[in-house]
Amino acid sequence: MAGRLEGKVAIVTASAGAGIGQATVRRLASEGAYLVVSDIHEGRAMKVAEDLKSKGYRAIAIPCDVSRRDQVEELVKGTVKEYGRVDILVNNAGVNKPKPVLEMDEESWDYIVNVNLKGVFLCCKAVLPFMLKQRYGRIINVSSVYAWMPTRHGDACYAATKAGILAFTRCLALEVAGTGVTVNAVAPGLIPHPYMVKVYPEEVLRELESQIPLGRGGRPEEVASVIAFLASDDANYITGETICVSGGWYFKA
């Protein structure tokens, strides 16, 4: 598989954590891409980029809160300054603060919507002029099975943003169809990593895991491999599509 993304320039948002983002930068780098490790946490992003460089890959770190237009513009500017182009955008950043609707305050609602949904819009808008000029681009948005699946765990706002991402993906795919730019989404199921116990209690995670047809949560690398496929020329004829990476889990509440 090495070389499938040779020399392609990829931005992955929120790629310094323990989950899908970091697994994605590592996978794209292993296939030959030049990486921009971006995260709201500058120090952690720099560490990941340094580690990639120590392994012989090309990588830089650019901090960015995806909900801030000025920072998103700096991210894309910095990418183009370093590499001269931008081929792949993985909109991975997504947050959740589970609360039943009656208990959710407006500030939390705005925070989740601004990161999860507005962030995708801002990042797409910032890279598109470059991608359209190049007549080449691969945008992959990270949604969730919660886009379809109702839960009793306070995920209404999060789920609404993830469903919004799918609608946005399909509309943008049509808007740019035929320009060399494709826009797709992945919808992960449950992908446990150490940080997740801060979001959901351990017993909720166990309950969710027990519902998965393949009998276990997924690994971040198992989502990253699907993102790498959608970012590659193997997926040239796919646009506006969503691939569930969920061990068969999305039809149960």
Ligand SMILES: NC(=O)c1ccc[n+]([C@@H]2O[C@H](COP(=O)([O-])OP(=O)(O)OC[C@H]3O[C@@H](n4cnc5c(N)ncnc54)[C@H](O)[C@@H]3O)[C@@H](O)[C@H]2O)c1
């Ligand atoms: N892990 C799961 O079970 C799961 C399931 C379905 C969907 N997802 C989605 O996958 C994506 C990745 O989630 P993950 O759990 O694998 O974690 P991850 O490690 O990929 O992402 C966490 C990182 O996001 C960064 N971040 C937080 N707010 C940010 C912001 N405003 N701007 C930029 N970076 C920010 C954090 O600093 C952290 O490093 C998210 O969109 C999430 O909603 C995850």
